Amino acid sequence: MVIGVLAGIAAIVLSVVMETAGFLALFIPAALALGGGAFILRGARRSRMHIDSTGFTWAGFLGQQQSVRWDALHRIAPPTSGDRRLVAPALLRDGTTVPVRALWEPPTLPSALTVGPNHAEVYGTLVTAHQRWLTARR
Known part of the structure; x- marks a missing residue:
């Protein structure tokens, strides 16, 4: 999940600094990383x-x-x-x-x-x- 957050922040910073919207494509892997992390966290919390x-x-x-x-x-x-x-x-x-x-x-x-x-x-x-x-x- 942390990787997803960092990728999202990197997409915003790179888009602003480089003045191009191409880096916003990093939101796709960021969303996948957040979803995967949430799935693993949910499963780990309920296994008992x-x-x-x-x-x-x-x-x-x-x-x-x-x-x-x-x-x-x-x-x-x-x-x-x-x-x-x-x-x-x-x-x-x-x-x-x-x-x-x-x-x-x-x-x-x-x-x-x-x-x-x-x-x-x-x-x-x-x-x-x-x-x-x-x-x-x-």
């Missing part, structure tokens, strides 16, 4: 996972926010191979499975290029939070 006493909620860079309540959750299964973004499948008491996917993972991440992603920390956090809820419920 929240664990509380009622369950857990997550939202990725794109897509809808999803949530699972502890009282509807039967267990959190270990991730299966094949889906690199799958953190864990949440098995619900009604028999359905909700895939908990990683919030964001760049394709050029070194672990993605070699052995694959490691979601063990997030998986362990979810299992621990569910175990605490089960313990407090008894």
Whole structure:
């Protein structure tokens, strides 16, 4: 976004100093940079996972926010191979499975290029939070 603002300022200054309107064409890449920066900022601000006493909620860079309540959750299964973004499948008491996917993972991440992603920390956090809820419920 900063590049877009700087390109817009440069277009105005160059047009005034050089006394030609040709530099106003820099507003096109400036607008593209501002739009791209706003898109990335929006996605980064909404990507999150929240664990509380009622369950857990997550939202990725794109897509809808999803949530699972502890009282509807039967267990959190270990991730299966094949889906690199799958953190864990949440098995619900009604028999359905909700895939908990990683919030964001760049394709050029070194672990993605070699052995694959490691979601063990997030998986362990979810299992621990569910175990605490089960313990407090008894």
